[in-house]
Amino acid sequence: xxxxxxxxxxxxxxxxxxxxxxxxxxxxxxxxxxxxxxxxxxxxxxxxxxxxxxxxxxxxxxxxxxxxxxxxxxxxxxxxxxxxxxxxxxxxxxxxxxxxxxxxxxxxxxxxxxxxxxxxxxxxxxxxxxxxxxxxxxxxxxxxxxxxxxxxxxxxxxxxxxxxxxxxxxxxxxxxxxxxxxxxxxxxxxxxxxxxxxxxxxxxxxxxxxxxxxxxxxxxxxxxxxxxxxxxxxxxxxxxxxxxxxxxxxxxxxxxxxxxxxxxxxxxxxxxxxxxxxxxxxxxxxxxxxxxxxxxxxxxxxxx
Amino acid sequence: xxxxxxxxxxxxxxxxxxxxxxxxxxxxxxxxxxxxxxxxxxxxxxxxxxxxxxxxxxxxxxxxxxxxxxxxxxxxxxxxxxxxxxxxxxxxxxxxxxxxxxxxxxxxxxxxxxxxxxxxxxxxxxxxxxxxxxxxxxxxxxxxxxxxxxxxxxxxxxxxxxxxxxxxxxxxxxxxxxxxxxxxxxxxxxxxxxxxxxxxxxxxxxxxxxxxxxxxxxxxxxxxxxxxxxxxxxxxxxxxxxxxxxxxxxxxxxxxxxxxxxxxxxxxxxxxxxxxxxxxxxxxxxxxxxxxxxxxxxxxxxxx
Numbered sequence: 001x002x003x004x005x006x007x008x009x010x011x012x013x014x015x016x017x018x019x020x021x022x023x024x025x026x027x028x029x030x031x032x033x034x035x036x037x038x039x040x041x042x043x044x045x046x047x048x049x050x051x052x053x054x055x056x057x058x059x060x061x062x063x064x065x066x067x068x069x070x071x072x073x074x075x076x077x078x079x080x081x082x083x084x085x086x087x088x089x090x091x092x093x094x095x096x097x098x099x100x101x102x103x104x105x106x107x108x109x110x111x112x113x114x115x116x117x118x119x120x121x122x123x124x125x126x127x128x129x130x131x132x133x134x135x136x137x138x139x140x141x142x143x144x145x146x147x148x149x150x151x152x153x154x155x156x157x158x159x160x161x162x163x164x165x166x167x168x169x170x171x172x173x174x175x176x177x178x179x180x181x182x183x184x185x186x187x188x189x190x191x192x193x194x195x196x197x198x199x200x201x202x203x204x205x206x207x208x209x210x211x212x213x214x215x216x217x218x219x220x221x222x223x224x225x226x227x228x229x230x231x232x233x234x235x236x237x238x239x240x241x242x243x244x245x246x247x248x249x250x251x252x253x254x255x256x257x258x259x260x261x262x263x264x265x266x267x268x269x270x271x272x273x274x275x276x277x278x279x280x281x282x283x284x285x286x287x288x289x290x291x292x293x294x295x296x297x298x299x300x301x302x303x304x
Numbered sequence: 305x306x307x308x309x310x311x312x313x314x315x316x317x318x319x320x321x322x323x324x325x326x327x328x329x330x331x332x333x334x335x336x337x338x339x340x341x342x343x344x345x346x347x348x349x350x351x352x353x354x355x356x357x358x359x360x361x362x363x364x365x366x367x368x369x370x371x372x373x374x375x376x377x378x379x380x381x382x383x384x385x386x387x388x389x390x391x392x393x394x395x396x397x398x399x400x401x402x403x404x405x406x407x408x409x410x411x412x413x414x415x416x417x418x419x420x421x422x423x424x425x426x427x428x429x430x431x432x433x434x435x436x437x438x439x440x441x442x443x444x445x446x447x448x449x450x451x452x453x454x455x456x457x458x459x460x461x462x463x464x465x466x467x468x469x470x471x472x473x474x475x476x477x478x479x480x481x482x483x484x485x486x487x488x489x490x491x492x493x494x495x496x497x498x499x500x501x502x503x504x505x506x507x508x509x510x511x512x513x514x515x516x517x518x519x520x521x522x523x524x525x526x527x528x529x530x531x532x533x534x535x536x537x538x539x540x541x542x543x544x545x546x547x548x549x550x551x552x553x554x555x556x557x558x559x560x561x562x563x564x565x566x567x568x569x570x571x572x573x574x575x576x577x578x579x580x581x582x583x584x585x586x587x588x589x590x591x592x593x594x595x596x597x598x599x600x601x602x603x604x605x606x607x608x
Contacts, residue, residue, distance in 0.1 A: 087486040182391040184509075185529045205488075206510040209527065218601050220522035223513065225489045257604035291607050297522055298602050300561035303595050 002041050003246040004113050004139070005032045006132050007122025007235075008102055009046040009070065013082040014274060016089070016229050024275035025059050026081060028122035028145070031232035034279050035239025035266045036120075037063040038287060040246035043113050045069035045132075049076040049101045059276055069113060076101035089230045089271075090204040109135045118246040120238060121165070123147050126157040133164060141251060143167040143242055145234070151178050163195035169238050172203045185211065198256065200241070202234055208260055217257050220298065222268035222290065229274045233267040236279065240266030265290045306345050307550040308417050308443070309336045310436050311426025311539075312406055313350040313374065317386040318578060320393070320533050328579035329363050330385060332426035332449070335536035338583050339543025339570045340424075341367040342591060344550035347417050349373035349436075353380040353405045363580055373417055380405035393534045393575075394508040413439045422550040424542060425469070427451050430461040437468060445555060447471035447546055449538070455482050467499035473542050476507045489515065502560065504545070506538055512564055521561050524602060526572035526594065533578045537571040540583065544570030569594045 007029030014021050029046045036042050041064040048056075050072060060067060079102035082095040105128070114136050121129040121144040129144055136142075142165045150158050151174060158178075162168060168191065172184060179187035188199045188211040199211045205227075207220040241263035248255045265287055272278040311333030318325050333350045340346050345368040352360075354376060364371060383406035386399040409432070418440050425433040425448040433448055440446075446469045454462050455478060462482075466472060472495065476488060483491035492503045492515040503515045509531075511524040545567035552559045569591055576582040 089486075182393075183529060183531065185527045189529075203510065206507065207522075207524075209524070211527075216527055216601055217604070218511075218524035218527065219604075220511075220513070220524065223489045223515075223520055223522065225487060225493075227487065254605055258607060261604055262607075288607060295604070295606070297520055298604075300521070300523075300565055300599070300602075301558055302599070303562060303566075303592060 001117035001140075001246045002043055003036055003118040003120065003242055004043045004045065004109075004116035004136075005029050005036070005120045005122060005239075006045045006107055006129075007032060007120075007124060008079050009044075009048050009052070010079040010081055010102075012231060012275065013080075013096075014229055014231055015084045017085070017087055018228050019274065021274050025056055026231060026275060027079065028235040030059065031235035031270065031276065031279070032120060032122060032239035032242075033065050034059065034063065034276055035236045035263075035270075036243030036246070037065050038240070038266070038284055039243035039262070040064070040118075042066065042243070043069060043116060045107045045109065045113060047071045047073060047101050047105045047107075049078040050074050052078050059280065068110065069107070073101045083231065085230065089227050092231070107132055117141075118242055119143070120242050121145070121161075122235065122238075126150055126154050126161045129161050130157070130164070133161070141166050141242070141245060143169060143238070145169045145238055146174065147171075148174050148177060159194060162191065165196050167198040167200060168196050169200045169202065169234075169241075171234075172201050175199070175201055184209070185216075200260065202237065208237070208264060210256060210260055212253065212256075215253050217253075217260065219260050219264055219294070222264060222294065222297070224268060224272065227271050230271050232270050232276070236270040237263040237267040239263070261291055261294050262287070265294060305421035305444070305550045306347060307340055307422040307424065307546055308347045308349065308413075308420035308440075309333050309340070309424045309426060309543075310349040310411055310433075311336060311424075311428060312383050313348075313352050313356070314383040314385055314406075316535060316579065317384070317400075318533060318535055319388040321389070321391050322532050323578065325578050329360055330535060330579060331383065332539040334363060335539035335574065335580065335583070336424060336426060336543035337369050338363065338367060338580055339540045339567075339574075340547030340550070341369050342544070342570070342588055343547035343566070344368070344422075346370065346547070347373060347420060349411045349413065349417060351375045351377060351405050351409045351411075353382040354378050356382050363584065372414065373411070377405045387535065389534065393531050396535070411436055421445075422546055423447070424546050425449070425465075426539065426542075430454055430458050430465045433465050434461070434468070437465070445470050445546070445549060447473060447542070449473045449542055450478065451475075452478055452481060463498060466495065469500050471502040471504060472500050473504045473506065473538075473545070475538075476505050479503070479505055488513070489520070504564065506541065512541070512568060514560060514564055516557065516560075519557050521557075521564065523564050523568055523598070526568060526598065526601070528572060528575065531575050534575050536574050536580070540574040541567040541571040543567070565595055565598050566591070569598060
């Protein structure tokens, strides 16, 4: 079953305590697509400038990713983000953002894309998310990501798109910020009352908590001895999560839990190297092995 | 099998966003004993002043807690702590600490106490922890708690007692502080290399992670819609953990995981009301039910 992602393809400049890179491939849709493509065919909708080379596009090659929707605009430059991390790798400090060609991003879906089975609206303007959603023939599952910037600047538009989707992926602090409630569970339930069925709350190095009407599921992050670069972890997580769900016939609580673990597994690989370097070299077998490691990490026996 | 705890019995004054209380029972050994006594008989060693009434002592009544070691010093006042929490309930702000009778605490164990099967050295001066340990006939399991204050002021003494115990219960930030390493797993392994077999790292609302030579286990905190007062959560956790272990014939990875979940269950009750109010009213059956809730919260199926 196909999965459509609408988001950014970008160049990043990164500095962490462990190294520095001046130009590497990044962007929400990039991490998402590569992660999701381990499980399901992906349709990528994004825009780049003519500085985006064949070499850059090779990140998508040999994977089940359709690039018909990757528009290249002559005379424009690709979205650029420069960020820095201290020893607390949970917090990125933005040094520079150049929207470039992304400033005029206004996707028009083709017939194939409109019929996607699963839709992921990466972190973009909520009005644009709504515009894309309206072009589709109501996918089986619609999910979105967002950020604090949109909560501050476009809260009404965000509340509206929240009410139209099935699954919201969001940071813990953003849940509290959106509802003005310090209790996470209460704030999550208030967001769900707007219409979505599932809230997937990202907690950085502490993992993920999923809240639905009937169930709560908590998964830790995989404890790594070497976290190198956290950029893209959230989008990779979303890609693993939705890629896995798109491959399943039914979306049950059981499948949602598995999907969250697959997303966490993929994200744990992403942070081991710069950019998509680690994601590009892993196999489905390594993913499955780490899935088993997650079971060993979290499971315990019944009391006697 | 009996468990011996050496720590504080205190009066607390507490203020949280949800209420205020000027005098209630507190102290590490108090929370620990009541929690542990659900599973194993407890020997309490602590000191109070003559302001500690029969009414105050009723918190231990009807439970399997031996008070031979609760020394009452005439003319002295009981240890007093006053603390305040904002909406971020993870951080307590100390308003006042009066050590009172606790300043001269120098426990002498009786024959029975020296033969304890399990020993818990609550958060006190590491030299005092060592002194108590040396009085015992090497219990089957020795565990301790500590705090940032001792890392700053008595690091060598702390390193020494770390090398003598089996299990260390410690906060996440303290693990990093002790080793000067921002990576938790690396820092934990470095502490284990001093001699203890098991490190149980408390992460507040994010739960617990246990690291041994061969295994890592992560358990979330129970997601509560109403957290009222976090005071005593850590000591309650330790009580549930060690009380459960003391009741088991063997201390295996499997039992350690169960013990961590029982500790988390007990702690999740403690924070629902002021002081030990909630802990005093629950039954073993409610504890077992919440243990099952923890399985529902964390478990997921094998991939197909």
